[in-house]
Each structure stands twice: as structure tokens, then as C-alpha cells.
Amino acid sequence: MEYLIFALTILAFIVLIMFKGFLDDRKKRADFIVWLRNNYGTLPRREEIKPEEFERISCYFRRHEAKGYYVDDITWNDLNMDSIFKKMNYAYSAAGEEYLYHLLRTPAQDTGKIERLEKHIRFFMEHEEERIKFQVFFAKLGRTGKHSIYDYLNYLDLLGERSNKKHYWGDLGILFSLLAMFFSVSAGVVLLLFFICRNIIVYFKIKNEIEPYITSFGYILRLLRSVDDIVRLSSEGFEEEMEELKACRKKMSRFKSGSYIIMSSARMSASGNPIEVLLDYVRMTFHLDLIKFNNMLAEVRKNIDTIDRMLTISGYMEAAIAVGAYRTSLGGAYCLPELNDYEGLHIENMYHPLIDNPVKNSISTKRGILLTGSNASGKSTFLKTVSLNAILAQTIHTCLADSYSGSPYRIMSSMALRDDLSGGDSYYIVEIKSLKRILNQAESADRGQDRENLDSARCFCGNKVLCFVDEVLRGTNTVERIAASTQILKSLAKGNVICFAATHDIELTHLLENDYDNYHFEEEIQGDDVVFNYRLMDGRATTxxxxxxxxxxxxxxxxxxxxxxxxxxxxxxxxxxxxx
Structure with missing residues (x-):
């Protein structure tokens, strides 16, 4: 009787722990929903994104790197786009933030893509309850830790061909030992201990090898569960995506079936659940999770494209939510850009999001401009503000301005350069290489490369180049700098290129006055102080x-x-x- 009471007490204790965990999860979910409702436009509470984390965040982009135009590393770094990304990373899942990063690096060259994204951004901005439900599911999906899911998918081949034969032989050995006890208890016990020890040793050897991939499989499993939840939600404007997710889920049904044995939620969170502790001993003895892992591995290898598609659709949806939240955080200080066949650029009262209390400037031009003025007067910031708004117009369809009008462009810059010590290149060599890539892009655009990949009815001037150069050829002597800069800037004044260039060489404003419009920034010296107004002014600098x-x-x-x-x-x- 005492044993029965003891067993019931233990059982009641386990049930109590499980019930408390259930209530804690419900409360945590309810609190999270309240937070989402009351803090729309507030960045998720998380640790600061470290520079090395961008290796993971950029994995989706690297895997899907466009064959045609994308924002290259030089331009991305010139504009400090990592910091821009941080300000709009309202994603709760790795899929969402990796897709958002990809979105910022692939400016649309046709307006069809932008119109579709705008429709989905508006849906989430206008439907609070639906948005919150999606966000809850994306938060459950979560992040992948140090590595991207694509890191694991890219290295699946390192696991080689895997067979369950050794595991089956180990299980048969235990079964044989149990049968042997009917003939000789001592012999059966010895055999049983031998096979249990053998299985445990083999278990830990193999488990250490596959542990990182078990983590990635856990993320795929969470992705499938999120898809299960998402496809039951309102699909207004997402009909195609929902149907595709359903098809993907069906293809991955065998991966999900029986997955509990390898990655139950309690085990993946290391909760110390007594049932899980008991199951761990069963797994070590019979290799049930290793057998299931090999089966799941085979399914992943067959369905890499399916997994990628689920990550893409889920990531795209959360990126649309993130853009809407970012717009909300701006408090109305943004506009929806007009991407049309306007052969130039017209921006009113634009500003830079990383500057506190920024001075807003406007520009309207159909050809390149030369900026002059002293150091710290605002030239570089102006170039970065224009180029950043051009990228945001073609990526998240959101500009930090009162109005924006222009064609879809290929946007490039050559600004924050430095010596390449690892490559042995001087500043001048780095600079001319950077400028050459812009000239190559202009020549490519002039030949109409990649035009076949665009929707011709909507691409407008998608092969035009919008480039930004800060201090052309500053790394060489004055005479050769002015001579070479003149010819390079003339090459960047063709019909398919609009170039914004900042220079200290007033001579260039005279040599290129038939090709470029002149603007300048100026400052005042008041006593022992220098006062900058950061206002863009017509004409070349005269002071x-x-x-x-x-x-x-x-x-x-x-x-x-x-x-x-x-x-x-x-x-x-x-x-x-x-x-x-």
C-alpha cells in the first residue's frame, strides 16, 4: 500500500509540474500579446545585434544572391546599412530578419514587386488582430542561435551517407540478451549489460556529431508548426502564399511524423521534465532518436527547396510586418515613393534616420550634381541621405521625406574607402577599383543586361544607374586628380547615369558645368566658433x-x-x- 501511495504522489507531482508549465506558458503568451498590442512600432526587446551576428543574418541573402543587380558590399558599408537594418528589425524569427536583410539588399527593378509588398504591408498595418496572431507564431518560430538554418543546409553533405543498420543490430542484441535469460540468467545479464554499454558508447559518439543538426531540425520542425498555424489564419491578399505553404507542409509530413522522440519541446528547452529524463535513458539504450534523425535527414535532403520556400514565404510575411512597424515608429515622418518613368530624381524634405534632429533638404534634378563646400559642412551626409532614400524607395517602399519621385535605379556608391592592408592595396588603388565597378555597372546598364529578367511593362528605367562619389580620386596629386576626375565624371554623366559627386576641387565645377548642376554647403565663422547650417544651396561654393x-x-x-x-x-x- 505504501508503494502505491508513493507512486501516486510522484505521479501527482509530475502532473503538477506539467500543469504549472502549461499555465506559465499561457500567461507568457497573454503578456506577449498585450505587449504587441500596446507597443506597435517599438523594437523587440533583445540583446544588441553584434557585428558577427550579421554573418548569420546575411545567410539568406548570400544563398539567394541575385544574378543581376543588388546593393554590393561597398555601397552597403558606405551607407552604414547594418545600423539602418537594426532600426527596422522588428522581426521575432530568424526567417523574418534574414528576409528583411535580403529585402534591403535587393532594390526592386520593377514596380510589380513593390506594389505587391505595399499591399501586404498595408494589410498588417490595418488589421491589428491578424498582425498580432502572425507575430505570436513568428515569435514561437524564434531564432536559430549562432548559425543560420542555411549554414546547416549548406553542409548536410558533410554528414555523408547514413544507415540505421548499426542501431538496429544494437537493438537486436538487447532483444537477444533478454531471450537468452530464459536459458541462462547469468549469461543473459552479461550480454544485456554488454549491449547496453555498447549502445550508450556509440550513442554519445554519434550524438556529438549530429547535435548541431538536431538544433537545425528543431527549427525546421518549429517552422512546420508555424506553417500549420499560419495557414489557418485570414489569408486576405495572401491566397497564393497560403496555398504554397499547404503544399510544402504536405511534402514534409514524413519529416514531422514521429519527430517527438528526437526533439520534444521539453527536451529542446532542457526543462528537466522527469518524463524527458526517463526518455533520455530509453534513447541512449535503443537509439530511437538516432534512427529517427537519419530518417529526418533523408527527408531534409529530398526537400531542401521546399524548406527554403517555407522560409522565404514566412520571412517575407514577417518582413512586411516589420516594415509596417518601422513606419509606425516614424510617427508619420515618411512618404510612399512614386516609382515611375521620371528620368531624374525629385525628393522634398528628406532626412537621415541615424541623425538626431536632422536638417531636411530637397533636390530635383534630371542630371548629375557636383557638391562643394568645406569639411563637415554636410556634403557626405547629403550624399548618404539621397542614396539611402533611393534604396528604401525600391526595397521597403518607404522614404524618409515628404515626397519622392524617380525611376527604379541601380544604386552604387564610392565613399567611405580605406587602404586594403590585407590585399596590399593603397588608398588610391582601392579608390580606382571602386570607381571602376561603377563604370562597369553603367556600361552594363547601357547594354541593357538583365533587361530580359524584368517585367518590361513595369520596369521603366530599371537599367539606369544612380551613383554617389565622395571626393573623386582624393588619393593622388592635384593635377592628375583634376584631370582624371574630369574624365571619369564625364563618363558618369551619360544618359543612363545620374551621378552625385562631392569635391573640394572648385576647378571641377567649371570644367564640368555643361554636364553637372552645381550645389554647395557653407558655414559661418562667428568669433571663435564655426556654425554650419547644413542647408543645400544653389551654385558652387564661393567661400x-x-x-x-x-x-x-x-x-x-x-x-x-x-x-x-x-x-x-x-x-x-x-x-x-x-x-x-
Missing amino acids: RNAIKLLRVMGYDEDITRSAENLAEEFIAKGVWKAHE
Whole structure:
């Protein structure tokens, strides 16, 4: 009787723990739903994204890297797009944030893609309850940890061909040992202990090898469960996606069947559930999870494209939610861009999202522009603001401006360059390589490459290049810099290219005045202070304040006075004269 009471007490304790876990999960879910409802437009609470994490986040993009145009690494880094991504990463799942990253790196070259995305963004912005349900399921899907699911999919071949024969032989050995006990208990026990020990040793050897892939299979399983939930939700505007998800789910049914034995939710979370502890001993003895792993591995290898498609659709949906949340965070300080056949660029009151209290500027041009002005006057920030808005217009259909109108462009930059120490290239070599890639893209666009991949009825000027160059050829001497810069910028003033270039060389504004419009930024020196208004102004810069800035910064009067005299003499005579 005592044993029965003890057993019932243990059973009641286990049931109580499981029931408490169930209630805790329900409360956590309810609290999360309340948070989502009250904090739309607030970034998810998570640790800061570290630079190395972008290796994982970029995996979807790297796997699906476009054959035609995409935002290359130089342009991405020039514009500090990692930080821009962080400001709009409202995704709760790895699939969502990886697709959002991919979206930002692949500006649309046809408006059909943008119109479809806008429809889905609006759906989630206008339907709160549906949005929250999707977000709850994406949060359950979660992230993959240090590595992307694509890291595991890319290296499945490293596992080689796997067979369950050794596991079946081990299980047969245990069965044979039990049968042997009917003839000799001692012999049967010895055999049983031998096969149990053998199975446990083999188990841990193989388990260590496949453990990372068990984690990835857990994510695929969560993906399938999310798909099960998603396809039951309202499908307004997502009819095609829902049907495709259903077809994918059907193809993966064998992967999901019996998966509990290898990755129950309690086991994957290391909860210490007593039932799971008992099952762990069963797994070690009979290799049930290893056998199931090999079966699941075979299913994954057969259905890599199916898994990729589920990740793509799920990621796209959450990216649409993230864009809507980002718009909400802007408090109305954005516009929906007009992508049309306007052969130029027209932007009113644009600003940069990484600058506190930014000064807004406008630009309207049908050809390239040259920017002049002193250091820190706002030239580089203006270039980055225009290029960033052009990318956002063609990716998330959201511009940080009052209005935006332009064609779909291939956007490239050559701005924040530095010496390539690992490659042994000087700054000048890095610079001319960077500029050459823009010239190559312009030539490619001029030949109409990749045009066959676009919807011709909607692509407008999708083969035009919009490029941004900060200080052309700053890494070489003045004479050759001006001569070479003139010819390079002339090449970037063709009909299929709009180039925005910043320079300190006023000579270029005269040499290229038939090809470029001139704008400038200026500053005022007020006493011992320098005041920048960061306002874009027509025409070339007419003031020279570099030497005056030396005086403001406390340089010796002899240095600044001698420098001014030397400069004035050169302006008057056109010849540099050595002074004693």
C-alpha cells in the first residue's frame, strides 16, 4: 500500500509540474500579446545585434544572391546599412530578419514587386488582430542561435551517407540478451549489460556529431508548426502564399511524423521534465532518436527547396510586418515613393534616420550634381541621405521625406574607402577599383543586361544607374586628380547615369558645368566658433574657410597668416612660390 501511495504522489507531482508549465506558458503568451498590442512600432526587446551576428543574418541573402543587380558590399558599408537594418528589425524569427536583410539588399527593378509588398504591408498595418496572431507564431518560430538554418543546409553533405543498420543490430542484441535469460540468467545479464554499454558508447559518439543538426531540425520542425498555424489564419491578399505553404507542409509530413522522440519541446528547452529524463535513458539504450534523425535527414535532403520556400514565404510575411512597424515608429515622418518613368530624381524634405534632429533638404534634378563646400559642412551626409532614400524607395517602399519621385535605379556608391592592408592595396588603388565597378555597372546598364529578367511593362528605367562619389580620386596629386576626375565624371554623366559627386576641387565645377548642376554647403565663422547650417544651396561654393578654421582651432597665427598669403598669391598668379 505504501508503494502505491508513493507512486501516486510522484505521479501527482509530475502532473503538477506539467500543469504549472502549461499555465506559465499561457500567461507568457497573454503578456506577449498585450505587449504587441500596446507597443506597435517599438523594437523587440533583445540583446544588441553584434557585428558577427550579421554573418548569420546575411545567410539568406548570400544563398539567394541575385544574378543581376543588388546593393554590393561597398555601397552597403558606405551607407552604414547594418545600423539602418537594426532600426527596422522588428522581426521575432530568424526567417523574418534574414528576409528583411535580403529585402534591403535587393532594390526592386520593377514596380510589380513593390506594389505587391505595399499591399501586404498595408494589410498588417490595418488589421491589428491578424498582425498580432502572425507575430505570436513568428515569435514561437524564434531564432536559430549562432548559425543560420542555411549554414546547416549548406553542409548536410558533410554528414555523408547514413544507415540505421548499426542501431538496429544494437537493438537486436538487447532483444537477444533478454531471450537468452530464459536459458541462462547469468549469461543473459552479461550480454544485456554488454549491449547496453555498447549502445550508450556509440550513442554519445554519434550524438556529438549530429547535435548541431538536431538544433537545425528543431527549427525546421518549429517552422512546420508555424506553417500549420499560419495557414489557418485570414489569408486576405495572401491566397497564393497560403496555398504554397499547404503544399510544402504536405511534402514534409514524413519529416514531422514521429519527430517527438528526437526533439520534444521539453527536451529542446532542457526543462528537466522527469518524463524527458526517463526518455533520455530509453534513447541512449535503443537509439530511437538516432534512427529517427537519419530518417529526418533523408527527408531534409529530398526537400531542401521546399524548406527554403517555407522560409522565404514566412520571412517575407514577417518582413512586411516589420516594415509596417518601422513606419509606425516614424510617427508619420515618411512618404510612399512614386516609382515611375521620371528620368531624374525629385525628393522634398528628406532626412537621415541615424541623425538626431536632422536638417531636411530637397533636390530635383534630371542630371548629375557636383557638391562643394568645406569639411563637415554636410556634403557626405547629403550624399548618404539621397542614396539611402533611393534604396528604401525600391526595397521597403518607404522614404524618409515628404515626397519622392524617380525611376527604379541601380544604386552604387564610392565613399567611405580605406587602404586594403590585407590585399596590399593603397588608398588610391582601392579608390580606382571602386570607381571602376561603377563604370562597369553603367556600361552594363547601357547594354541593357538583365533587361530580359524584368517585367518590361513595369520596369521603366530599371537599367539606369544612380551613383554617389565622395571626393573623386582624393588619393593622388592635384593635377592628375583634376584631370582624371574630369574624365571619369564625364563618363558618369551619360544618359543612363545620374551621378552625385562631392569635391573640394572648385576647378571641377567649371570644367564640368555643361554636364553637372552645381550645389554647395557653407558655414559661418562667428568669433571663435564655426556654425554650419547644413542647408543645400544653389551654385558652387564661393567661400574658402579652411585656413580660417585652423585659426579657430587654435593654430599659431604665423602659420595661418603665412598660409593665407601663400594661397592669395597662388590665386593671383597661378603659380606656387616658395617662401623663406
